[in-house]
Amino acid sequence: MSGRITPHLFPFLMAVFIGAMVQAALAQEGENQPGRLAVLWTSGDPDVAHNVAFMYAHNAKKAGWFDEVTLIIWGPSQRILLGDKDLQKEIKAMQQDGVIVEACIACAMRFGTVEDLKAIGVPVKPMGLPLTNYLNDGWKILTF
Numbered sequence: 001m002s003g004r005i006t007p008h009l010f011p012f013l014m015a016v017f018i019g020a021m022v023q024a025a026l027a028q029e030g031e032n033q034p035g036r037l038a039v040l041w042t043s044g045d046p047d048v049a050h051n052v053a054f055m056y057a058h059n060a061k062k063a064g065w066f067d068e069v070t071l072i073i074w075g076p077s078q079r080i081l082l083g084d085k086d087l088q089k090e091i092k093a094m095q096q097d098g099v100i101v102e103a104c105i106a107c108a109m110r111f112g113t114v115e116d117l118k119a120i121g122v123p124v125k126p127m128g129l130p131l132t133n134y135l136n137d138g139w140k141i142l143t144f
Contacts, residue, residue, distance in 0.1 A: 034064060034065055034066045034067045035066055035067065035068075035138070035139070035140060036066060036067060036068040036069075036070075036134070036137075036138075036139040036140065037057075037060055037065075037066040037068070037069045037070070037139065037140045037141075037142065038069075038070045038071075038072060038131065038134045038139050038140070038141050038142075039053060039056065039057040039060075039069070039070070039071045039072065039141075039142050039143075039144065040072045040074055040131070040141060040142065040143040040144070041053045041054075041057075041071060041072065041073055041074065041077045041144050042074045042075040042076065042077055042143065042144070043076065043077055043080075043144050044075075044076030044077065044079065044080055045080075046080050046084060046087070048144050049077065049080055049081070049084070049087055049144075050086070050087070052144055053071075053142075053144035054071075054087065054090050054091075054094070056142070057069055057071045057094065057099055058090065058093065058094045058097065058099060061094070061097055061098050061099045062097050066140070068100070069098070069099045069100070070099070070100040070101075070102065070134070071091075071094065071099055071100070071101045071102070072102055072103070072104065072127055072130075072131065073101065073102070073103040073104065073117070073122065074103070074104045074107055074127065075104070075107050078103060078104075078107055078108055078111055078113045078117060079111055079113065081117075081120075081122075082113055082116050082117070082120070088120050091120065091121070091122065092121065095121065101122055101123070102122070102123050102124075102125060102127060102130070103117045103122050103123065103124045103125075103127075104124075104125075104126070104127040104128075105124045105125050105126050105127070106126065106127075106128075108124050
């Protein structure tokens with residue numbers, strides 16, 4: 001064993017590292033318990049979805065880094081999701097583990113993806129006001 005990080009372990013290690021940094025930041029703010037996280041996924045890059053956004057959102061919920069985790073599918077990310085069966089499976093797994101998954105209806109209408117998103121079990125609704133409420137209510141927001 002050479003002690004090198006293999007490419008397939010890198011995304012996992014990054015998610016753990018980010019989680020540790022978030023926990024350290026929360027501790028510095030004096031918060032004693034996990035809070036609420038909204039992950040705003042906008043990227044049209046499938047590598048961002050597979051190796052960062054989904055991994056972190058899912059682990060944040062499973063590991064208890066946050067009590068509530070919501071993944072918001074906004075913009076070009078909707079097309080990536082619909083074209084990638086592995087991402088769709090991960091969405092299902094996240095939902096089963098308690099991550100709330102929602103998609104922006106304005107984006108879905110522009111991309112013509114409303115019915116396709118609903119067909120894979122993703123609620124489609126106006127997200128401008130919910131995102132504003134998350135911001136105003138002190139949720140942590142990560143954007144990918």
